[in-house]
Amino acid sequence: MHAYRSHTCAALTAAETGQTVRLSGWVHRRRDHGGVIFIDLRDHYGITQVLCDPDSPVFSKVEKLRAEYCIRIDGVVKARDPSLVNPKLPTGEIEVFIRDMEVLGGVAGDLPLQVFGDQDYPEETRLKYRYLDLRREAMQENMKLRSDVVASIRRRMWDLGFREYQTPIITASSPEGARDFLVPSRLHPGKFYALPQAPQQFKQLLMVSGFDRYFQIAPCFRDEDPRADRSPTDFYQLDMEMSFVEQEDVFATVGPVLQGVFEEFGGERRTDPADQWPRISYAEAALKYGTDKPDLRNPIEMQVVSEHFKGSGFAIFAKILEQEGTQVRAIPAPTGGSRKFCDRMNSWAQGQGLPGMGYIFWRDAEDGSLEAAGPLAKNIGPERTEAIRAQLGLKAGDAAFFLAGKPAEFEAVAGRARTAIGQELGLIDEGRFAFAWIVDFPMYERDETTGKIDFSHNPFSMPQGGLDALSGDPLKVLGYQYDLACNGYEVISGAIRNHKPEIMFKAFELAGYGEEEVRKRFGGMVNAFQFGAPPHGGCAAGIDRLVMILAGTSNIREVILFPMNQRAEDLMMNAPSEPTSDQLMELGLRVIPRD
Numbered sequence: 343m344h345a346y347r348s349h350t351c352a353a354l355t356a357a358e359t360g361q362t363v364r365l366s367g368w369v370h371r372r373r374d375h376g377g378v379i380f381i382d383l384r385d386h387y388g389i390t391q392v393l394c395d396p397d398s399p400v401f402s403k404v405e406k407l408r409a410e411y412c413i414r415i416d417g418v419v420k421a422r423d424p425s426l427v428n429p430k431l432p433t434g435e436i437e438v439f440i441r442d443m444e445v446l447g448g449v450a451g452d453l454p455l456q457v458f459g460d461q462d463y464p465e466e467t468r469l470k471y472r473y474l475d476l477r478r479e480a481m482q483e484n485m486k487l488r489s490d491v492v493a494s495i496r497r498r499m500w501d502l503g504f505r506e507y508q509t510p511i512i513t514a515s516s517p518e519g520a521r522d523f524l525v526p527s528r529l530h531p532g533k534f535y536a537l538p539q540a541p542q543q544f545k546q547l548l549m550v551s552g553f554d555r556y557f558q559i560a561p562c563f564r565d566e567d568p569r570a571d572r573s574p575t576d577f578y579q580l581d582m583e584m585s586f587v588e589q590e591d592v593f594a595t596v597g598p599v600l601q602g603v604f605e606e607f608g609g610e611r612r613t614d615p616a617d618q619w620p621r622i623s624y625a626e627a628a629l630k631y632g633t634d635k636p637d638l639r640n641p642i643e644m645q646v647v648s649e650h651f652k653g654s655g656f657a658i659f660a661k662i663l664e665q666e667g668t669q670v671r672a673i674p675a676p677t678g679g680s681r682k683f684c685d686r687m688n689s690w691a692q693g694q695g696l697p698g699m700g701y702i703f704w705r706d707a708e709d710g711s712l713e714a715a716g717p718l719a720k721n722i723g724p725e726r727t728e729a730i731r732a733q734l735g736l737k738a739g740d741a742a743f744f745l746a747g748k749p750a751e752f753e754a755v756a757g758r759a760r761t762a763i764g765q766e767l768g769l770i771d772e773g774r775f776a777f778a779w780i781v782d783f784p785m786y787e788r789d790e791t792t793g794k795i796d797f798s799h800n801p802f803s804m805p806q807g808g809l810d811a812l813s814g815d816p817l818k819v820l821g822y823q824y825d826l827a828c829n830g831y832e833v834i835s836g837a838i839r840n841h842k843p844e845i846m847f848k849a850f851e852l853a854g855y856g857e858e859e860v861r862k863r864f865g866g867m868v869n870a871f872q873f874g875a876p877p878h879g880g881c882a883a884g885i886d887r888l889v890m891i892l893a894g895t896s897n898i899r900e901v902i903l904f905p906m907n908q909r910a911e912d913l914m915m916n917a918p919s920e921p922t923s924d925q926l927m928e929l930g931l932r933v934i935p936r937d
Contacts, residue, residue: 346414346446352388356435358419363438365390366414366446368477369407371458379404382458383415386482390433392417394440403443410457410474412447415440465899470913472904484901487607488889492559494606495580495885498599504555504582509544511537511561515863521565523575531930537563540882542802543867545583546839549878550870557582559885565910570897571831571887574910583880589822589838592879593779596834600826600883604775607892613775619826623782628749629671632757634783637830638776640764644756647672647744650730656721659700662746670746671756674734675763678741679703683766684716687743690762694755696745702727703741712738761830775828775891782806783823786816786852796853799823802867803837804879805849812848822879833888836881843871 346366354363367385374380378395381404392415394404407413417438428434454470455463457477468475475481496506515522515536522536538544540562548556560581568574584592597616604613620638627634630643648670651659662668678684684701691699700718707713714727734742743759745752764770785805787798795816803821805811811819826834840846846868850860861868889901899905906912926932 343416350387351383351385351390352432354390354419354433354436354438356421359421359436361419362416362441363419364414364416365392365438367412368457369409369411369413372407372409379407381407383413384477388432390436390438391428391431392438392440394443398440400440400443403445404440407445408449410449410453410477411445414444414446416442466907466913469899469905469907472914476903481900484889484893484895485903487893488885488901491603491607491889491892492885494603495599496559498602499557499580499582502555502595502599504557505553506558507548507553507556508558509538509541509548509560513538513544523563523565526929526931528929539564540579541581542800543864545581545880546802546841546867546878547870549583549585549839550873550875554585555583556880560882568906568908568910571890573886573898573902573905574908575906578885580883580885581880582882583878585876585878587838587877587879589781589824589879592836592838592881593824596826596881596883597777600777600833600888603888604892608775611773611775614777616777619777619779621779621781624780624784625782627780628753632753632755632760633830634780634825635827635830635832636757636778636780637761637764637770638778638827639771639774639829640761641769642674642676642760642764644671644673644760645734646670647730647733650726650733651722651744651746654722654726656700656718659744659746665748667748668746669749670744671749671752672730672734673699673743673745673756673760673763674736675703675741675743675767676736676769677739677767678763679705679739680741681715684741684743687759687763687766691743691755691759694758696755699759700744700746701741702730702744704731704736704738706738716741718744777826777828780825780827781823782820783825784817785819785821785823785849788817794854800835800837801850801853802839802846804840805845809842809845809848812845812852816852824881826881826883829891831887831891832884833891834881834883836879838877838879841871841875841877843868846871 343364346364348364351365351367365383367383370382370384370389372379372381378393380391380393382389383392394401415438417440419436419438422435422437453474455467455474457474476485512525512535520539522539525535525537527533527535541558541560545556558581560579561576562579563576566572566574582596584595597619601613601616624634627636629646632644646669648663651670652663654660659670663670680703684703688698688701702714702716702719705713705715714724714731719727730742736742745756783799785798785803786795788795799821800823803823806820806822822838824836825832840849847857847860886898886902890898893901895901904914911917
């Protein structure tokens, strides 16, 4: 017999009744029923109930077992009485009577967290003792899901004619929109490598090298501020690139891959066919949803209603609209037509740092007519409120909320309000994965503080209109850039690449980078493009975020094996740590304390 097990803890059935077997695993739960000790023995695959009474030669050893001891048992498989069968377990028809037992790994002291049960523990405790946290059923299922999703993606990419290639981890700094993790060079004092924020330049160079279809499950490193749906240090992405393609070719390739993955692992939640995913321009997304990653499970669409407030009796909005570049936008709230709900959302807005949100709600009057109520309705009068209601398509029992100002200053909070209203009113279709391609991103943006023009997205993207498009107002230039949103999260970002040096130099010039600097920073790619670069494009899909959505959690740390905490610390391995004096001397570095 094998030294540790003849079967896993999920393998035994009534067919093995009478057999002598060997199992190894952890004591999941221990129950003492008047001299008969029952133990749920757990391994990666499942649970088997084992038991021991005073007739067993190892009863005294079994009495001393506690939760999470790692043990091996030898025993005889017995069929359970029909009344005691547990249909929830694959092994629920049997139990194993213990004849021999060995402790493979004991537990020193009290457990900092229990594996059995659904107790909540502080995240700091869970991360410090992650190896215990990972033993819990939900975490085991999340990590198995992650592994299965990655395997499925790989199979699907290979089936489409892609090959997987590995790109360097130690490389040069590249502007990907976040801070680099720098690596000091021992052989070149004073110089630094960078961990790649993404394999961006290398995958483009692969296209120049003639590799037509590339993909990689790539590790990426970005020194970012943490948030619930983003790791502060490293993450994995499905990275892909294709030659001789346009934007639609990328959509037609990667869309069915994600559709298949979500159908395979999404359970009963619906996924629309990839060829039906809507295309929404960046400008339209900002207007209707207040974000470039809209949750289309929420049916609410915002609208501009400025004309109904110009010169109205509501002086605050009327005065705002006298300023250039301002708007009033309405957030419809179907079924939200009560003063109690409107006041609650007004309080929500105040919690977001706003003075509040204006609102109107409609109700049936005593005479059978439709009546508009709320402070705004009294100020602007029945004709204007009726025009607003007609434009928004609302009826009795509905409401609308209003925000005014320059759109760039209120769009984000308007988007959050749309989400909050949809959640409060139960309008979000929880049984669906709603995908949408966001297209026509602006190539550039202006820093409101410095007035400087800079890239707003990927700097290596092809501008729509090519070189001619770069001769006018940079803020009007659109790029062949695209994101894929799902349920309020960005899951893919990509672009058709700028493969012509003359267009690249001009594009960077508008952002304040001269040709000399471009050659210095991206010399490898610029030089390569002078030797017959093909048109190419691609994208990257965040593995962690995809699994997070499929697992039904909003915290990305629930689907990462060993994540950092919110302060980018590894509490289990005590990282980051201070280097030794010898390490610093060898690298020619000195740590300067911050004031």
